[in-house]
Amino acid sequence: MQKAPVKLIDEEGKRVDGREWNELRPIKIEVGVLNNADGSAYIEHGKNKILAAVYGPKEAHPRHLTLPDRALLRCRYHMAPFSVEERKSPAPSRREIELSKVIREALEPAIFLEHYPRTAIDLFIEILQADGGTRCAGITVASLALADAGIPMRDLVVACAAGKVDNKIVLDLNDIEDKEGEADVPVAFMPNLNAVTLLQMDGTLTPEEFEQAINLAIEGCKRIYKMQKEALKARYLAIKREVEEQ
């Protein structure tokens, strides 16, 4: 099973999937994809395929969890058993529990939770196919589902990772780069507020490299932010067209 070291960046500076160091993977976003949910969205980010749905604000169950001054935000990040190379048990893993927590904390600062005391907002993120960077794409799509549910927000939260691969700081790591690379720095950001709402890292980086990585990740966030807004607008233009046709 001993693998030869993988070459992740070739002589011309191209990455395993042909991208430049500062290039994002192709991204496709659609808002309002599920009927039952109050808000929903779907993203394809590289080979990641992720659905997010929001139910609420609604009565919180069990009752004792309700907060007197704001809504309770609950978040479940979950990977489908078929989303990865080797079947994943559908029971939540420790990784999924941690990610559910940090994703919730990445979105909380954006939502006016104090507008809905004693209620719950349930957010479900289902990873249908994983290709590295699922927590970031999950946050990007979840904040659209929240907006689609009509929940008032300070800004959309958008997320993107940067990392170190073959000794070079690169944007938006894919699965191989994430697993074989030297470091991964996922960042969630609210562009209008200059607010970093999620920040994690594993691997090894010097402080200087970390500064480059966070700058690059935020740059990536700003690019995805434009696509996020486009997708949200497209949803409302479609509704407008429907209404006009009637």
Add this chain to the structure above:
Amino acid sequence: MTTPVTVSRVRRRQIAQLIANGMRLDGRGLTEYREIKIERGLIERAEGSAQVSLGRTIVLVGVKVGIGEPYSDRPNEGVLTVNSELVPLASPEFEAGPPGEESIELARVVDRGLRESKSIPLEELCIIPGKKVFIIFVDVYVLNHDGNLIDTSAMAALAALLNTKIFNYEVEDDEVIKIKPGFKPLPIRNYPIAVTLAEIDGKLVVDPWLDEEEVMNARITFTFDKDGNICAIQKGGGGFFTKEQVLEAMRIAREKSEELRKIVVEGL
């Protein structure tokens, strides 16, 4: 989800106002840690152990060494697993039962620091490739919760690993036989130190105690290795940091990590 300890509005304002003026309710400076005490080897049954107190926060870490199978994708490496227990006796907020997200996050942040800094050379813990390896169980046991569990647990885990012994063994017909007596120390190659900062009304403070954790908007942890590289980062809490605050926190954490490392490593 634990219900937060109630901090009155008056106290909340007091904490924030003092911090705005560069002071803290317990008399510390903004970048000052509480008093650190380390006791090593206090659990004789464990192969390694240490108890660290940071002010009134107390964390005990026990290390057990076992023999088991390696992961199939890493047949030549030993296994490191970190688990944490927020024991109910440590705080009125903690409840018995399966680990919650707080406890899982704590264990995973401690784990990431140890793993990414390559503090334990796992390839040296292989006994029979693909079949038998050493398994290092690091169990974090919180005994009294008064804030900043991450830094306290990371220090206690490192201190416990630094006094962990592994038994001598012989291989006979693919079976591993312990030879008693005789031990050798677990090899440790790096000393990761976690430094957590809280953001309170736009100011950063290190080592938040419980009341400050209740008042803070968010926290951020940087784990530095002995060469001054970052090996783990974790933001927590429902607030945010500006990019400038993140970089400032990184600089403070780097400085503080060197101070703490001396206490944990050189106190041996």
